[in-house]
Amino acid sequence: MRMPKRERQRQLEMSLEQNPFLTDEELSKQFKVSVQTIRLDRLECGIPELRERLKTVAARTIDAEVKSIQSDEVIGEIVDIELDKRAISIFDVTDDHVFRRSGIARGHHLFAQANSLAVAVLDDDLALTVTSTLNFLKPVRSGDRVISRATVDKERSNEKRTFVDVVSTVENETVFTGEFQMYQTTNHSRSEVK
Secondary structure, three states: OOOOHHHHHHHHHHHHHHOOOOOHHHHHHHHOOOHHHHHHHHHHHOOOOHHHHHHHHHHOOOHHHOOOOOHHHOOOEEEEEEOOOEEEEEEEOOHHHEOOOOOEEOHHHHHHHHHHHHHHOOOOOOEEEEEEEEEEOOOOEOOOEEEEEEEEEOOOOOOOOEEEEEEEEEOOEEEEEEEEEEEEOOOOOHHHOO
16 A cells, blocks of 8 residues: 555655655655656655755865865765764765676775775874775675765774774665774874884
């Protein structure tokens, strides 16, 4: 039995409030209706399309906030950040990012997105990756939107290292995880870097 239109629109608004990065295609699967129905529901509810939602979220992220890396050095687009706590970036995989033969994204692009986000989330002028532990869990293909979430782990961090955990997803499925041990000048003198 189909969900009544008003209820679907209410749940659509709630879903996009929780995750503004959902595409119309993902929403159509979630609500078991056509993409066109989702678009009409969005219009009736005054919900902008994905690109506009991303711009709104990104507008809250001030470039001046990020200290440790230039915004053009970040792989993907940072759409939310709270320094020394958490950050989110989005990376749209294109044909340029995949192996021609298999159509699977090259791992260094996923690593670069995660690593640059781990650097950007730190509230310091200099932040460097000391070590990383990576897990590639599922293949990523051209056309996929990779959403990476970085979280600073204050419990494991100490005066020598800051730990940042990154989880990357495509359509809410985890495709990559990384644990990054980071060096920061705030906690150390520059002479300690080897």
